[in-house]
Amino acid sequence: MSVDLTARLGPVELANPVLAAAGCAGAGRELAQFFDIARLGALVTKSIMAQPRSGRPTPRLAESASGMLNSIGLQGPGVDVFLQRDLPWLLSRGARTIVSVAGAHTGEYAEVAARLSDAPGISAVEVNLSCAQATERERTFAAEPEAAAEVVASVVAAVRPDLPVIAKLAPDGADIVEVARACVSAGAGLLAMINTIPGMVIDTTTLRPGLAGSTGGLSGPAIRPIAVRCVYRVHAALPDVPIIGIGGVQTGQDALEMLLAGASAVGVGTATFRDPTAALRIQREIEEGLAEREISRLGDIVGLAHRPEGAAGLIRTRSRRAVAFD
Amino acid sequence: MRTIKPVQMRSPVLTVRRVDTYHAITVVAPGVAERFRAGQFVAVAVGGDTSSMLARRAFFIHDVKPDYGGTVEFVFEVRGRGTSWLSECRSRDLLDVTGPLGRPFPLPRDPVNCVLVGDGHGASPLFPLAHTLRRRGCRVDFVLGAAGAQRVFGALAARRVGETATFATRDGSLGLRGRVTDALPQVIEDARADVVYGVGPLPVLRTVTAIAAKYGVPAQVAVEERMACGIGLCMTCVLPVVGDDGVTRMLRSCVDGPVFRGEQVRFDDVGTIPFDALGAPGWKARPDDSASTEIGQ
Numbered sequence: 001m002s003v004d005l006t007a008r009l010g011p012v013e014l015a016n017p018v019l020a021a022a023g024c025a026g027a028g029r030e031l032a033q034f035f036d037i038a039r040l041g042a043l044v045t046k047s048i049m050a051q052p053r054s055g056r057p058t059p060r061l062a063e064s065a066s067g068m069l070n071s072i073g074l075q076g077p078g079v080d081v082f083l084q085r086d087l088p089w090l091l092s093r094g095a096r097t098i099v100s101v102a103g104a105h106t107g108e109y110a111e112v113a114a115r116l117s118d119a120p121g122i123s124a125v126e127v128n129l130s131c132a133q134a135t136e137r138e139r140t141f142a143a144e145p146e147a148a149a150e151v152v153a154s155v156v157a158a159v160r161p162d163l164p165v166i167a168k169l170a171p172d173g174a175d176i177v178e179v180a181r182a183c184v185s186a187g188a189g190l191l192a193m194i195n196t197i198p199g200m201v202i203d204t205t206t207l208r209p210g211l212a213g214s215t216g217g218l219s220g221p222a223i224r225p226i227a228v229r230c231v232y233r234v235h236a237a238l239p240d241v242p243i244i245g246i247g248g249v250q251t252g253q254d255a256l257e258m259l260l261a262g263a264s265a266v267g268v269g270t271a272t273f274r275d276p277t278a279a280l281r282i283q284r285e286i287e288e289g290l291a292e293r294e295i296s297r298l299g300d301i302v303g304l305a306h307r308p309e310g311a312a313g314l315i316r317t318r319s320r321r322a323v324a325f326d
Numbered sequence: 327m328r329t330i331k332p333v334q335m336r337s338p339v340l341t342v343r344r345v346d347t348y349h350a351i352t353v354v355a356p357g358v359a360e361r362f363r364a365g366q367f368v369a370v371a372v373g374g375d376t377s378s379m380l381a382r383r384a385f386f387i388h389d390v391k392p393d394y395g396g397t398v399e400f401v402f403e404v405r406g407r408g409t410s411w412l413s414e415c416r417s418r419d420l421l422d423v424t425g426p427l428g429r430p431f432p433l434p435r436d437p438v439n440c441v442l443v444g445d446g447h448g449a450s451p452l453f454p455l456a457h458t459l460r461r462r463g464c465r466v467d468f469v470l471g472a473a474g475a476q477r478v479f480g481a482l483a484a485r486r487v488g489e490t491a492t493f494a495t496r497d498g499s500l501g502l503r504g505r506v507t508d509a510l511p512q513v514i515e516d517a518r519a520d521v522v523y524g525v526g527p528l529p530v531l532r533t534v535t536a537i538a539a540k541y542g543v544p545a546q547v548a549v550e551e552r553m554a555c556g557i558g559l560c561m562t563c564v565l566p567v568v569g570d571d572g573v574t575r576m577l578r579s580c581v582d583g584p585v586f587r588g589e590q591v592r593f594d595d596v597g598t599i600p601f602d603a604l605g606a607p608g609w610k611a612r613p614d615d616s617a618s619t620e621i622g623q
């Protein structure tokens with residue numbers, strides 16, 4: 001059975017629903033050594049800031065069970081080098097490119113977004129709202145509906161009207177449904193969730209925090225149930241807003257969970273560190289998973305988990321085909 | 327810019343053997359073996375497909391052979407859960423391996439005198455280097471050390487391959503009592519060294535670099551920073567390195583290293599972001615200097 005994997009995300013249509021999540025695929029060069037990056041649904045870049053940034057001190061990584069904590073601190077070359085060196089290369093490889101933007105304050109987000117607006121070939125801009133607000137320390141933009149909406153509005157105002165804006169949300173802070181609503185009202189056409197969740201490990205040998213930055217962001221399968229719940233709740237509240245589901249997706253089955261919860265596509269982050277070709281494998285596994293359930297179009301599975309119990313008639317797995325008796 | 331493209335493969339384990347306190351695993355990995363140059367490493371996924379350990383583990387390549395299309399051997403000591411799982415691997419198990427990774431040891435153009443310094447498992451990548459250097463007509467002298475004799479890796483081989491082999495152990499059970507760096511100055515003098523290659527913990531590499539500098543010879547050192555991917559994606563493995571242009575950058579040791587010129591590594595600042603590093607807090611781009619805004623390669 002042939003399956004149509006086209007991911008329809010409102011203004012953005014992708015050939016398949018598996019994206020490389022921000023900060024886990026660099027700007028594509030490293031992954032291109034292992035496979036043709038044009039085969040990704042899209043590549044979301046490392047979050048770009050106005051200036052070059054050296055990030056946080058090491059150690060930046062601590063493994064935990066089924067998860068990892070990172071405190072990279074958005075090390076990156078800045079928007080100028082990105083536009084000169086990275087973006088043209090990505091586009092020359094035929095990669096669908098979504099550019100993630102970050103900032104310490106609303107003005108920086110807008111500044112970076114404005115620079116991107118003139119660059120041809122970008123499929124969307126993703127707003128990484130998990131940056132600490134320069135004024136409030138500790139608090140991220142994503143943690144407060146008003147702060148998130150202000151950033152999104154400034155990015156929407158800064159880019160060409162036809163360039164879709166994705167708001168990337170996080171589960172800590174204010175209720176994610178409220179933040180989602182605020183971002184959509186501010187002009188975000190799509191939502192992505194979730195970013196990493198703050199966490200901490202303590203090294204029992206040195207008796208000190210295991211990361212130089214004390215706290216880090218938890219990612220990987222350990223956060224998947226949290227991500228699925230976020231997608232589920234936001235899809236229930238805003239059924240017409242396309243969602244990119246991110247958080248611990250390692251297999252096609254994990255991706256199906258996200259789609260069932262209401263995501264129209266998935267982002268793969270941490271899994272790429274262990275398996276550079278994870279995104280392609282997950283694509284294949286989604287296709288197999290849909291075929292097994294006799295679903296011919298990806299879109300047909302989006303949000304299915306929201307239907308009341310007993311209404312599952314549409315879905316049959318080959319192994320458990322419905323049998324009628326007289 | 328990297329010239330050698332790494333591969334990812336499911337490699338059958340050929341042999342697992344004990345070498346004193348170390349384990350040596352040989353896998354069949356033709357793509358890795360054929361591209362390998364000394365100083366490069368492999369990154370191994372540990373714990374099986376549904377593992378709760380998400381970061382790959384990095385190991386220097388100790389040896390490659392043409393058997394079975396190409397085999398790769400790495401040597402390790404058990405540290406934590408990942409290496410403990412690896413030590414339980416048996417012949418015919420499959421290991422998910424990426425490699426060869428990183429920038430190899432630069433080789434001298436002329437047949438010069440080379441001193442190879444290895445602390446603990448750091449001796450492992452020095453053997454393929456020694457063979458290459460010998461083939462180029464270089465003189466090779468070894469300085470190997472560890473806490474005790476059992477943990478000095480490759481003492482026999484060093485005696486065989488090297489012009490001389492000098493040992494240093496902290497407990498005095500083999501060779502000099504002390505550290506490899508205590509033995510190094512004499513070896514540099516006796517061998518009339520033109521270059522020093524070093525692998526080991528950062529404090530050792532810092533001292534190796536300082537000693538080499540005192541004798542006016544270059545040091546090429548291979549660092550071991552914590553890694554998750556080994557291929558340049560995650561940015562966990564950075565350390566401050568001064569470029570030829572005098573600018574300090576936080577470079578990824580998995581792709582820009584693991585081998586660096588010793589004097590370019592800011593050893594005293596590892597674990598910090600030096601205030602003058604490119605993109606450090608408060609750092610400002612000089613308007614006339616667009617080239618310096620490159621981070622990494």
Ligand SMILES: Cc1cc2nc3c(=O)[nH]c(=O)nc-3n(C[C@H](O)[C@H](O)[C@H](O)COP(=O)(O)OP(=O)(O)OC[C@H]3O[C@@H](n4cnc5c(N)ncnc54)[C@H](O)[C@@H]3O)c2cc1C
Nearest residue numbers: 381383384385386401402403406407408409447550551552
């Ligand atoms: C380029 C490179 C080459 C290496 N070559 C060798 C080698 O040839 N032989 C050898 O015995 N060891 C080598 N190491 C160190 C080896 O990678 C670690 O001992 C191993 O990752 C420990 O894993 P674990 O799960 O047993 O330990 P745990 O302590 O449980 O590991 C927890 C986490 O910390 C990381 N980690 C812990 N110690 C180190 C370390 N010293 N360096 C890097 N990451 C670490 C692990 O990768 C993991 O993510 C090398 C490291 C690097 C970066």
Ligand SMILES: Cc1cc2nc3c(=O)[nH]c(=O)nc-3n(C[C@H](O)[C@H](O)[C@H](O)COP(=O)(O)O)c2cc1C
Nearest residue numbers: 021022023047128194195219220247248268269270
């Ligand atoms: C090392 C690392 C770097 C990341 N960098 C970014 C980033 O620059 N911008 C961003 O929006 N998210 C970033 N993320 C978050 C991921 O895109 C993703 O939302 C999160 O890790 C959860 O997905 P995962 O479990 O598949 O990794 C990063 C995550 C990791 C692990």
Ligand code: FES
Nearest residue numbers: 556558560561580
């Ligand atoms: S280990 Fe991931 S970038 Fe170096």
